[in-house]
Amino acid sequence: MTRITVKVDGVEYTDDVEPRTLLVHHLREALGKTGTVIGCDTSNCGACTVLLDEVSVKSCAVLAVQADGASVTTIEGLARDGELHPVQKAFHDNHGLQCGYCTPGMIMASCALLAENPDPSEKQVRERLEGNLCRCTGYHNIVKAVLAAAAEGAR
Ligand code: FES
Numbered sequence: 001m002t003r004i005t006v007k008v009d010g011v012e013y014t015d016d017v018e019p020r021t022l023l024v025h026h027l028r029e030a031l032g033k034t035g036t037v038i039g040c041d042t043s044n045c046g047a048c049t050v051l052l053d054e055v056s057v058k059s060c061a062v063l064a065v066q067a068d069g070a071s072v073t074t075i076e077g078l079a080r081d082g083e084l085h086p087v088q089k090a091f092h093d094n095h096g097l098q099c100g101y102c103t104p105g106m107i108m109a110s111c112a113l114l115a116e117n118p119d120p121s122e123k124q125v126r127e128r129l130e131g132n133l134c135r136c137t138g139y140h141n142i143v144k145a146v147l148a149a150a151a152e153g154a155r
């Protein structure tokens with residue numbers, strides 16, 4: 001076992017993990033962050049996307065030990081004082097979800113995009129989210145939501 005300390009959604013956690021433990025399993029099983037979901041476990045779908053030191057990563061493609069000393073933001077860390085984050089609100093307002101399974105990853109990837117590029121074109125949004133799969137929406141309303149969030153100045 002290896003001892004790691006990771007700040008997740010603003011709270012520091014120290015745990016002993018197996019060197020092979022994936023970050024997504026650590027988040028869900030050890031820390032109870034079940035808002036981060038697993039769609040494929042093979043780094044294809046993007047459902048497990050979180051921010052690792054502000055960089056968007058697929059947490060099924062990162063070992064928990066690689067997050068030692070880092071800061072992780074999950075979908076559960078976005079809302080403030082009971083208010084949805086502007087990107088969450090934009091997905092809600094623009095019907096950017098149906099079953100919602102892809103939504104945590106879509107929103108985290110969108111937050112990373114807007115942090116880097118606050119005023120993306122539709123093409124840039126589509127390109128940036130190509131690693132996040134949605135089986136329900138046809139993507140159109142997801143793109144609309146990200147553009148709406150950008151127009152609102154969301155970061
Ligand atoms: S569960 Fe990580 S990319 Fe699909």
Ligand code: FES
Pocket residue numbers: 096097098099100101102103133134135136137
């Ligand atoms: S809303 Fe169902 S997979 Fe995207």
